[in-house]
Amino acid sequence: MITFLKKYKGFIYGLLIHRIMVFVLSYFDFIHIDNSEVLANTLSFIFSWLLISLPIHYFSFLKQHKTISIKLVALMVLFLVIIINDLNSKIVDNPLTFVGLVGVGLSFFSIIAPSYFKKYALVIIGFYVLALGYFVYIRVYIDDLASYLQQEKEIKIIITSPFLVLFLSWLYQQWKWVKTVESKKSKAELALLKSQINPHFFFNTLNNLYGLTVEKSDDAPDVVLKLSDMMRYTIYMGKEDFVSLKDEIEYLKNYIELHKIRYHKTVDITFNHSNELNYQIAPLLFIIPLENAFKHGVERLTEDAYIHINLKTDDGMIHFNIENNFGQMEANQNTGIGLNNLKQRLKLLYPNKHDIQIEVKANIYKFSLKIETA
Template identity: 50%
Template sequence: MTAFLKKYSGFLIGLATLLVLTQILSSLKLILIDPDEWLTNTLFFVFWWLVFSFPIYKYKYILQHKLVAYKVLGLSVCLILMVIIDSYFNIPDNPGTIFLLVTLWLGLFYLFIPKFFTKYQRYIIGVYAIILLYFFYVRLSAISFEDYVSNDKETAFALFFLPIPFLILVWVYDQWKWLKTLKADKSKAELELLKTQINPHFFFNTLNNLYSLTVKHSDKAPEVILKLSEMMRYTIYEGKKEFVPLREEVTYLENYIELHKIRYQKKVNIEFSHSIEQEVKVAPLLFIILLENALKHGVESLTDSAYVKIDLSSSNRHIRFSIENNYEPLEINESKGIGLENLKRRLELIYPKTHELNIHKTASTFAVDLKISHQ
């Protein structure tokens, strides 16, 4: 509670200042307060409370920004002129005073939320221009002041305050929309970062493999270069897309498997079965993480009898990818690295609440089942 009062102490100081100033001006008969006009008095009191409080609340900010200080000075001059005109001419509901009052209100609006005001300035100024014209009409065309008070005053003054709740609602919606966009942009940037974490990890491994083949003058080197080129094209161009055809992802995985089969000097059983019923799309470079982990932590840790079983299927509502591999318990690296954590984060961003990722681990096998719902 103390922290709250300290943070918003400017409004308490503004309230105390306004109460003292109201008493002084009322005793000097520079302002007249009609006790029967409780609604008008309350609205005006809240308005002037905000007028006095905001400069105090933003005092340090105003001192650090000269342009803002000049704007506050201009509004202060407007306020002084309004008080002078209202007391000197002694005309109830003076149109000149009301015009300065609206100018002051719009100036405060622009001062404290400039981006919002600039965005909707045509509508805000337009609405208040119409309200001012209506006020001038009813105030100047009235037969007498008593006739104006009895027939039109309440309506005219109510119109000045009517836009305020709508402006507040629009501002709240604008802030909500901005936060939503900010969150979407952050998620997009995070996805791009996650993708860049995948690609170098794979290509460095493949280039090392290619180096070994060229040193040995292997006839398989040209085939590896060709497949690597195809995969690089897919990663660079298709990997940037939000979604790609599932069939293209299958081809990418097949090329990856072939690259590893070429480099292995031992017998490895890699089975990849796939059944795609229709042309569905999926986020690119999701499954490669699981395949890479299976080869790295499974096949490469075993001297013989290594296997990887992969199954990919799709229906009109789901995409299912399952992979299982065996591994050497003594050689398994407990560090998760960027692999699974990367995949989990991407799934949360791309398929929130529409995916299931289940991991099953035994003493010698590791299996992952991923189910993605799509429309």
């Protein structure tokens, strides 16, 4: 909504200018507004507001397209001539004024939104041929003012309502276009972020496998099998918008087992999870903080290293917490691109439905993530 308002702020500026102009002109008695004429006042407001707002909205465009600017200036001059002629003629609902204003309005819209107007041109022109024909018949051919005044409001509504419908429909089309652009942008950003996450993880895992093969460890085949499962999950399931929380937990468990195999030291690693049920989650959200816990904690410490992981669900909420210790030299280092990518993905996937808390104290790192899935 904020993006939409920013894009069409010209109409807000036009409204402010319009109200100031009306106040000044009324104050100096240049115009008089009859509050009993609700319909006429409403139609005058809409028409004059759009006349002021549209040039503001398209100002940058008009500077680059002189031909269109000249056409609009010519229409404004014609509009002023029509109004002045109407004031001087002193004819009630001057037919020339009505026909002229409709012509100016349609021409104006065809200039500022040519493709949109062209789409409905036959319907609009056909409607106005009939509507203005009926108006001229009642106002001129019959030439009975009393009879006309009985139908005056209905005729004015018939003549002016298509402009309002056309304008609102055009705004709706513009709003849909903005939302489509935002959606495509979000999907492109998500695809980019995923492509950054996956190589980072696999490079680390392949390095682990390399170390085991150099040592000719009997655990190497098991590592290859687990890595194969994880690659299959990342490549195929990582493309999905949502995956089962149980599958994501299994993915994390395989990752933890891969690390346990390669360590020749005692490491306190616990992973508690409960109440997974049938929860769905965006894939590959939890692997980044888990990677960081190993990279900046276990791999740097020679003893007493630990990682405690807890995952639970509660009434549509997923709570994921990691606590690990780290060496003094890691205290002032950041976690790199991985955590930044995670934050960006969460903003795109769960706007206003997630919360990240990070606490670093006395060589203890605590990461907490809450996601609302409902």
